[in-house]
Amino acid sequence: MRTSLAVLALAGALAMTTAVTPALAQARTDVKIGLVLEPPSLDPTAEAAAAVDEVLYSNVFEGLTKFAADGSIVPGLAKSWDISEDGLTYTFHLNEGVTFHDGSAFDAEDVKFSLDRINAEDSLNAQKALYTSIASVEVVDPATVKITLKQPDGNLIYNLAWGDAVIVAPESAENNKTNPIGTGPFSFASRVEGDSITLSKYGAYWGTPVKLEGATFRFIPDPTAAFAALQAGDVDAFPNFPAPETVAQFQNDPRFRVVIGATEGETILAMNNGKAPLDNVKVREAIAHAIDRQAIIDGAMFGYGTPIGTFLSPANPDYVDLTAQSNYDPEKSKALLAEAGVTDLTLSLKLPPVEGYARRGGEIIANQLAAVGIKTEVTNLEWAQWLSEVFTDKNFDLTIISHTEPNDIGIFARPDYYFQYKNADFDKIIAELSVTSDPAKRSELLKAAQKNLADNYAAGFLFELAKVGVENAKLTGLWENAPTQATDLTAVAWEE
Amino acid sequence: MPSFLLGRIVSLVLSLIAASIVIFLVLEVVPGDPAQFMLGLNATPEAVATLRQSLGLDGPLLERYFSWVLGLLHGDFGISYTYKVPVAGLFADRIWISLPLALYALALSTLIAFPVGILAAVRRNSATDVGIMGATQVGLAVPNFWFAMLLVLLFSITLRWFSAGGFPGWQDPLLALKALTLPAVALALPQASILARVMRSSLLDTLGEDYIRSARAKGLSQGQTLWRHALRNALIPVLTIIGLQFSFLLAGAIIIENVFFLPGLGRLVFQGITSRDLIVVKSVVMLLVFAVILVTFLVDVTYALVDPRLRRATR
DSSP: OHHHHHHHHHHHHHHHHHHHHHHHHSOOOEEEEEESSOOSSSOTTSOOOHHHHHHHBTTTBOOSEEEOTTSOEEESSEEEEEEOTTSOEEEEEEOSSOBOTTSOBOOHHHHHHHHHHHHSTTOOOTTGGGGTTEEEEEEEETTEEEEEESSOOTTHHHHTTSGGGOOOOTTTGGGTTTSOOOSSSEEEEEEETTTEEEEEEOTTOSSSOOSOSEEEEEEOOOHHHHHHHHHTTSOSEETTOSOGGGHHHHHTOTTEEEEEEEEEEEEEEEEOTTSTTTTSHHHHHHHHHHOOHHHHHHHHHTTOOEEOSSSSOTTSTTOOOOGGGGOOOHHHHHHHHHHHTOOSEEEEEEEOSOIIIIIIHHHHHHHHHHHTTEEEEEEEOOHHHHIIIIIITOOOSEEEEEEOSTTOGGGGGSTTOTTOOOOHHHHHHHHHHHTOOOHHHHHHHHHHHHHHHHHTTOEEEEEEEEEEEEEETTEEOOOSSOSSSOOOOTTOEEOO | OHHHHHHHHHHHHHHHHHHHHHHHHHHHHSSOOHHHHHHOTTOOHHHHHHHHHHTTOOSOHHHHHHHHHHHHHTTOOOBOTTTOSBHHHHHHHHHHHHHHHHHHHHHHHHHHHHHHHHHHHHTTTSHHHHHHHHHHHHHHHSOHHHHHHHHIIIIIIISOSSOSSOOOOTTSHHHHHHHHHHHHHHHHHHHHHHHHHHHHHHHHHHHTSHHHHHHHHTTOOHHHHIIIIIHHHHHHHHHHHHHHHHHHHHHOOHHHHHHTTOOOHHHHHHHHHHTTOHHHHHHHHHHHHHHHHHHHHHHHHHHHHHOHHHHHHOO
């Protein structure tokens, strides 16, 4: 009896194995993506957190226009648009047959609702400032929307591609925080707070159907745990891998592929331009020459990062390489300090909780500044503290921060922004840029803006953050660069 | 007995009120504005102000304190600023990871510590004793997160027996237990070391008592004396330590939860603090305080039931 039971059990086990094996041989149709940060709520139009877009952008929610993998702006829910001669009227022609995940139809009314919602009095949109040029949104017919502007806005098509301007439906908008309903190729399936979010393929998607049946995003903040999760196969890819020190190990492992790409994250040593002695351009220039960018990239970022000399991504076609203007030259730095009459300088250096560029980078920068005779008082802050002390109260001399929003050179023209850069010429360039849509003229202005920042040493421009991705070698279609913070799964598939 | 019980209940209520005031005030003075945190670097000041208002962050201190406490009394713990779901639900989800993990670790540590501690006490000063004491010293010295990483390296990455972390949910209880195994082992090792040492010294103390000599003189064998008299009395300090360890394991497993990316209570509070989700921090910490105070209360009452002297001595 005992033997026969054992035989039976063995047979059962064998049957199970054989049942499973063919399934394994087929290409997988699910993917498990590791992310460092968890989205707070799930409404991209009411959260600043990049983590929201990293899960939902292009997957669950779509805008009129969208970012493509190469950073260009391509049609999204709008299949085309016309711009009037005076640049004040934009007419968008919408795709038809589009439905939201709850089955309701998408039309021009939804577009009007979504854009009006951003500009409403009680709007909680984190990027509201990007859409202030919109005067009114008008429904021409169910498939046509007309946007009228207060003044020409050369950035409108670009800004409409942001996750903050995705199209939501009036019936479901309020519940998007916990149950997001969009028009994308994936619908929201479930969430385990603190652990994971699962999406599944939306069968009635209007565009090219996706190859995956589903996707799970897992949130793993600890670098060591991220390494272990990849090695153990708990996740298939980590698009922004948090442990660059272990990348060499993945590079030597045929099971994995390491993808080094560019981001939109300009990492800067921000200086408080409004506070003495940093209001003196000579002192700022002295600090800029005291910094050895490559040493920071090697020491803090394990070699990943591209030096920048101004505030634009080197991937941008209009980028100008101005690094030579603030080259590493400690002697010049000392001379400039002497010229400015500054002796015995002690500056506060307040660092946000980012292990790589801020904390490790901060130590290196403190050393480099000490070499030219500038002492620093280093304080490590949490994000919330950094936001209140540095960003809101401007109670700092120096801080290291990566500005990850795409094309955000305009922040230097913001009145009363935390680094307090006040330059009338720059403000004029940015004001002109925002009303210009002619590409050649825009390029010229953008170059002038970069030069202005470099000439005035508005900040210590360090490097462009690299995107270090580690993926299963059989997985294809993830973005190499990060023109915006997103994990676009529309082209992802498994190799046979 | 009724007056003793009444006294204990009054002290329980007073402790809770004191705790609620301390928790509330501490979070009031913590720097950082939740609204600014949520809306980030590009937000307009108006949007931040609107959000502050909708989160109920405006208004006088006392009013906000009482509305929070009243909510707690009604079982309303508030809505998480970040997740936008009720805190009670978050707590309920996570207690189903933290509580089983704490119990699992406690069971493992007790299963290891009891036999080891007893063996060391009985074989006092032998090579076995020295070996055990040495091993527990190492167990105490090794940080549990480092031990956890070693476990992951061996069992997840090299052998691939366990996944490196995460929690699949209780739909499949076996899978869930499996996911909790490595974290429980990592948590249990230092606890078992402490417990084994306490067990040994407590047992050695009781073995030196007069009544043990009497029991032996009466003709009981060494084993009988150990089981019937010594062990029972030696257990009291050990149980006290177990009680303390349980409170620690329930909320103090943050580091292990991070290593294994488990969404437990410790990590919920930790994330709540870093993202200034103050309502989550307030309410969850209050619930944990309540749990600890309640356990202490029950222990006090049990002691009094067991030992009549305590009943008379206090009030």
